[in-house]
Amino acid sequence: MIPEGELLRSRVLTDLSPALSDVLDRRLDGYALLASRHSLLGDGDERGVITFEAGVPALAYHAGTDRGGPPALSDLGPPPYQFELYALEADALEFPHRADELRVRPGAVAERLADDPALADRTREAAGEAVGRGREDSIEAFLENEAAIEDIRQSAREEALDRATEWGFADAVGE
């Protein structure tokens, strides 16, 4: 159902928060395969998959129980997990993402698998921003919207300057 992506990371994680947070920051399109503790102990193929649209979890499916959506998250159980992260172009995920019964709410993975309400909030915010900036719009329509693009550029410039001092890049500003 989901084509093979490019392996970015494979490791055992006792806490999913940093990995999910990184995926969100990178606005990654792709998916993660998670094997639960049972599977780590050699107790059969208990793998689940979570897909990401621009870093926001979109769907969940558990191969062992053949259940999708929120029940698939329950089936994964608590950490540790063997976590494999793959990049995959958004177009390749478009078809699986039409399966409404597999969908999860944007904050659900952070809440249920990482027990991280702050990350869940940040994920929901990012999902909201994506809708707000017209992800449904075509790229052509987006590029016609000069005011919206100027807003993005201006905000990024302000953010970069704000962080220059914090990061020790102040000397680079205005070079």
Next chain:
Amino acid sequence: MVEAFAVASGKGGTGKTTSTVALGMALADRYDVTVVDADTGMANLLFHAGLADVETTLHDVLVEGGVPVAEATYDRFGMSVVPCGTSLAAFEAAEPDRLREVVAELAADTDVLLLDSPATLNSKSAVLPIVLADRVVVVLNPTVPAVSDGLKVQEYALSYGSDIAGTIFNRARGDIEDITAKADRYFEGPTLATVPESDAVQAARSEGVPLFAHAPDCPAADAFRTAAERLSPNDGDADAVAERFRTAVIPDPP
């Protein structure tokens, strides 16, 4: 002579590492090229360059008292390649700020440095390659998230005094000339190339070799070659550039 390029995108999955390696191999015909995996948190250059099994990586250089960078530098596909490893422990022990010194050392001995940069702007270490580079190549897909995040990368780079070398539109399906023409108004630097979506890219990745080793004459490889030609690396005095890396953007000691 040396010029350092950061190959960057604001979001993951745009084909940035594929682009970095392809540009490197195209430039290696005329220049001495060094490619560095500057994405210490999510290394994947090693998978692209047939280096998945190497023991010593940039992570071993970036730790306190680490090995010399020469020990983590591998000759592959006509380039010098400095990969990062995938071990979490090694990543956590590494001090990304030391990248500055590593880049300075590598700059002394190469014509073109390509820094494969993290696909995020969320931390100092993620932004550092963009700050260190002379010019930034922004890798985009013709999608709203990729272009809007690419614009952010551009504004960060310009704010920190790095120039924009141009944009690469990767994974183009069909004719996207209207899109690149419209996007061109907002990006500094030219559209370096439009790279068509290609099964060869996926096949090369599965094989663990660069696109140029798998299908050097495919349309995607041709497009990367065009991009490399348009980059026209500048001549620069290697010593001066190395010194700049060492001293640039380091705050005064307290």
